[in-house]
Amino acid sequence: MAARTARIVSATGVRRVFGSTAVLDGIDLAIAKGEVVALLGASGSGKSTLLRILAGLDEEATGEFTTRGSQAVVFQEHRLLPWKRVADNVALGVRGKDAAVRAATALTEVGLADRARAWPAELSGGQSQRVAFARALVREPDLLLLDEPFGALDALTRLRMQALFGRLHAHHGFAALLVTHDVDEALLLADRLLVLDAGRIAEEIDVDLPRPRAVDAPGFGALRRKLLSLLHVPASPEEDGF
Numbered sequence: 452m453a454a455r456t457a458r459i460v461s462a463t464g465v466r467r468v469f470g471s472t473a474v475l476d477g478i479d480l481a482i483a484k485g486e487v488v489a490l491l492g493a494s495g496s497g498k499s500t501l502l503r504i505l506a507g508l509d510e511e512a513t514g515e516f517t518t519r520g521s522q523a524v525v526f527q528e529h530r531l532l533p534w535k536r537v538a539d540n541v542a543l544g545v546r547g548k549d550a551a552v553r554a555a556t557a558l559t560e561v562g563l564a565d566r567a568r569a570w571p572a573e574l575s576g577g578q579s580q581r582v583a584f585a586r587a588l589v590r591e592p593d594l595l596l597l598d599e600p601f602g603a604l605d606a607l608t609r610l611r612m613q614a615l616f617g618r619l620h621a622h623h624g625f626a627a628l629l630v631t632h633d634v635d636e637a638l639l640l641a642d643r644l645l646v647l648d649a650g651r652i653a654e655e656i657d658v659d660l661p662r663p664r665a666v667d668a669p670g671f672g673a674l675r676r677k678l679l680s681l682l683h684v685p686a687s688p689e690e691d692g693f
């Protein structure tokens with residue numbers, strides 16, 4: 452029998468209630484080692500709530516969920532400490548004599564070796580988010596939890612960051628849960644897509660497109676249309692009566 456791929460995330464029957472509303476109501480989820488899973492759904496469908504539960508940031512959730520190995524979280528906002536230089540932000544909380552060397556390596560990987568001595572306030576939004584990725588990478592995570600990590604960036608910077616993410620994943624092989632509103636981003640980066648609706652995982656789609664992916668590659672458009680329709684979004688402005 453073939454060996455089963457190791458699971459980094461296992462969740463069964465996860466439920467989270469706010470007041471009298473069950474925002475998550477019976478979530479079953481497994482993420483394999485090295486797998487990139489994108490989590491989509493309408494605003495308020497509970498994407499961030501699920502990510503926070505897996506990150507161990509929500510003690511009120513019920514159900515069974517375990518994550519294996521080390522993990523790191525990247526949020527939409529960089530969350531760097533303004534009174535620490537870039538390299539010190541990356542090395543923060545990293546133990547051992549080689550913390551500074553590891554931080555320098557991570558900064559090189561995200562293309563910011565020359566900004567190690569800068570203060571966060573001196574960086575652009577895209578650079579700050581690169582530092583946030585370096586700070587995550589330096590922990591050598593088995594699991595990256597990403598809550599709209601490119602959501603606040605301009606379109607061109609977002610494309611560059613998506614490419615960077617692809618390179619980092621190819622090099623490090625972490626598993627990732629990527630919360631995103633961007634259908635193209637999900638299709639470019641993920642192995643599998645989950646659509647949250649009414650407290651449950653309503654749809655699951657395997658993305659069997661070869662890598663490296665491109666929005667104009669064969670098969671991309673069909674998957675894009677399918678996903679937009681699952682999200683109840685018109686594929687073109689004409690369909691919405693514009």
Ligand SMILES: Nc1ncnc2c1ncn2[C@@H]1O[C@H](COP(=O)(O)OP(=O)(O)OP(=O)(O)O)[C@@H](O)[C@H]1O
Nearest residue numbers: 469470474492493494495496497498499500501632
């Ligand atoms: N701490 C909280 N207290 C009360 N309600 C909350 C809390 N956190 C989230 N909620 C509610 O839970 C629902 C899901 O929120 P969540 O942030 O997980 O959605 P989301 O899918 O990530 O949304 P978005 O795409 O807009 O970021 C929302 O209705 C929100 O108002």
